Amino acid sequence: MAVIGADVADRVRAGDLVAAAALMRALDDDLPGARAALRAVYPHGGHAFIVGVTGAPGVGKSTLVDALVAAARARSERVAVVAVDPSSPFSGGALLGDRVRMQRHATDDGVFIRSLATRGQQGGLSRSTTAAVAVLDAAGFPLVFIETVGAGQAEIDVADAADAVVVVTAPGLGDEVQALKAGLLEIADVLVVNKGDRDGADRAMADLTTMLALASRPSRPGEPPRAAPALIRASATGGNGVADIMAAIDALRAAPADERAARRRRQAVRQITALVGEQARAAASAAIGTEGAPGPFASTVEEVAARKLDPWSAAEALTGKTR
C-alpha cells in the first residue's frame, strides 16, 4: 500500500498537480498521512471560487462544463473540475470513468479534472468532494467546478459546498422534470436552458420566466436577500450562450464582502455538521457489529426478518437507547 510522502502538503501548496492528484487518491483510500496532509494544506485555500453545476441526467452538464473550462482557458485562467459520478451500488466503481473530455485537456496543465464516485454513501455528494475541492483550492486553482449528476440530495449538497450554483435544464424532459425545477429554482444562481436550439426551448424559457416571476426565493437564515437567478438560453455543443454564463459567474464572483462571509460561514456549518454526523454514524455502525458475526446484531436481524421484532425497537435495543 502506498503511503503518502511527508512533503506532499508543501508540493500541493506549490501547485504540483502530481502531488495534488496523489493526495486526492490517498484521501479517497484513507491512506496513512492523507488527513494530516489535508489539514496542512487547508489554511492555504479559501481563494478559489467554487461553482456547482447540477441538473437532471441528459441535460448536457458535462458538455457545458467542458465549454466553460475552454472559456476560462481562453483567458488563461487555470481551472479545475470535480465530477461526481453515481457509482455502482455493489462494485463501487465509477460508471463514467475516465471521460472523453479529459483527453481534450490532457496536454493542458492549466486544467485539472477529477472524477469521484459517490460509492453508495448516504448523501448525494461524495465525502471526497469537499476534500478534493480543498486540495485544488490550496493548489492555487482560482476557479473550481463541481459537477453533479442527478436530482435530489446532490443538488442540495452542492448548494452548500459551492459559492455559486448553475442549474442546467433542457427542453423535452417531461412534466416530472418541469416539477423538479421548482426546487432547483431555489438553489440556482444561474439557470441555463441548454439544447436551446431544440423544439420546446421557447416554451421552457417562457415557463421558467413565469416561474421566476412567481417564485418566492427564500433567504437563507442569517444571510442577505438573494437576487433572482440569471436565466440563460444556451447550446453548449455549439458554444452559444457560454460567454453569457461565464459573465454571470464572474458577476457572482464580484459579490460584496458580507455575502462572501455569510457563504463561508454557511459552508463551514454544513461541512462541520456533516462530518460530525458521519463520524457518529460510522461509530454507531461499527459498535453494533456486522450481521455476519454471531452476536446481538445477527440475532436481532433474525428476529426482525421473522417479524417478531420491529426495526425501530431493534435499533434502540442495539444502541441501548429508548424513546
Next chain:
Amino acid sequence: MAVIGADVADRVRAGDLVAAAALMRALDDDLPGARAALRAVYPHGGHAFIVGVTGAPGVGKSTLVDALVAAARARSERVAVVAVDPSSPFSGGALLGDRVRMQRHATDDGVFIRSLATRGQQGGLSRSTTAAVAVLDAAGFPLVFIETVGAGQAEIDVADAADAVVVVTAPGLGDEVQALKAGLLEIADVLVVNKGDRDGADRAMADLTTMLALASRPSRPGEPPRAAPALIRASATGGNGVADIMAAIDALRAAPADERAARRRRQAVRQITALVGEQARAAASAAIGTEGAPGPFASTVEEVAARKLDPWSAAEALTGKTR
C-alpha cells in the same frame, strides 16, 4: 396538535384506510403515540409484495405505475403506492404534491396513494418511506409500489427496501443516462424501455440486450445467484407492455422460500443499520448545539470560516474524538 388515537393500530390492522393515512401523517410529524402505533402494527405485516419503480426523471415512471395500478385493479387486487418526491431544500414541501392521477383513483378504495417528500434528508429515500410501507402492509395491501425519482442514492435504497425492482428507461436521454444504466442493471429485476414507440427505442433495446449479455450480475453476499432481469419494451400511455411487466412482477412474487428469506434478512439489516446510524447522527448534531447560539459550535464555525481551523479538526474537537 393532533394526537393519534389509542385505537389507531387496531383500526389499521382491520384495513381502515382513514386510520392508515392518519398514522402515516402522524409518523411524518413524529406525533406522540405514532411510533408506538407503528410498533403495534408491524408484526401484522410481512405479507405484502413490495415493488420499487425507479429511473431518471422524465422516463415516465408515474404513468407506468398508474398503468400497473390499473392492471392490478382489473383483477380486483388491492394496491398501494408510496411516491417519494424530491422536495424543496428550504421549504420542505413536496413538489409534485397531490398528483393528477390520484384523482383518477379517488373513488376506488382498493387503491391508496401516498406522496412523501424527501425533506432534504441524507439518503435518497424518505425516512418515512419504510414506515409508510409497514403501515400499508399491516393494513392488508398485498401489493405496494414504491416510486422514486432520480438517479443515485434513491435507487440503491429502493433495492434494499423492495422485494423486486423495476428500472424504467426511455430512448433519447443521451449518453449520460446510457452510462447510468450500468448501475441500474445491477439492481433491476425488470428493465423497462418506456416510450417504446419513440425514435431510438430499437437502439435502446439493442444496447440493453448487449449490456445484459456482457454485464456481470453480482450476487449479494449470502444470497442465491440472481437471474438476469426481464427486458420489456413498453408504452405506458398506450398500455403496451404493461401486462408483460405485471407478469414479470408476478413471476418474482412466486420466488422460492429461500430467496424470500434472504431478502427479508437483507431488508432487516439495512433498516436496522440505517436507523442506528440516523439515531447516532441526530444525537451528535443535537449534542454540538446550533450555530445560532453562543457556544463552542458558533466559535468553531467562525474559526473554520476564517480558515484558521480545518473542518475535519473542528468536527473532532466538537465531538471530543481524535484520529
